[in-house]
Amino acid sequence: xxxxxxxxxxxxxxxxxxxxxxxxxxxxxxxxxxxxxxxxxxxxxxxxxxxxxxxxxxxxxxxxxxxxxxxxxxxxxxxx
Numbered sequence: 001x002x003x004x005x006x007x008x009x010x011x012x013x014x015x016x017x018x019x020x021x022x023x024x025x026x027x028x029x030x031x032x033x034x035x036x037x038x039x040x041x042x043x044x045x046x047x048x049x050x051x052x053x054x055x056x057x058x059x060x061x062x063x064x065x066x067x068x069x070x071x072x073x074x075x076x077x078x079x080x
Contacts, residue, residue, distance in 0.1 A: 001039055002028045008071070017055075017077040024062075025069040033062040036070045044074050054079040 008021040024036050041060050048054035061073040 001026055001031075001035070003031070003036075003039060013077075015078065015080065017075070020074040020076060022072045022074060023065070023069060024072055027068075030067045031070060033064055033070055036072065037062045040072055048079050050079065052079060 004025045004027065006023040006025070008023055010021070011019045013019065022040075024031065024040060026035075037060060040062075044057050044060060046055060046057045048056035055076070055078055057074060057076050059075040061075075063071045063073070065071050
């Protein structure tokens with residue numbers, strides 16, 4: 001898939017982490033939410049070692065924007 005990634009912005013969640021908003025646009029065909037999630041999620045998934053302050057990313061929400069683009073919300077978090 002020929003997909004471009006554009007960072008829209010980030011919302012700080014203080015010590016809990018942040019939510020990052022990313023526009024994914026497919027140049028060669030339509031892009032569904034499922035296709036985008038399946039393509040993008042493995043690139044951002046991270047697991048923590050269950051330690052205080054350990055970074056993890058286990059959740060990405062995908063919202064349809066147009067027939068060939070979606071907005072992905074990446075939930076970056078830290079163990080407390």
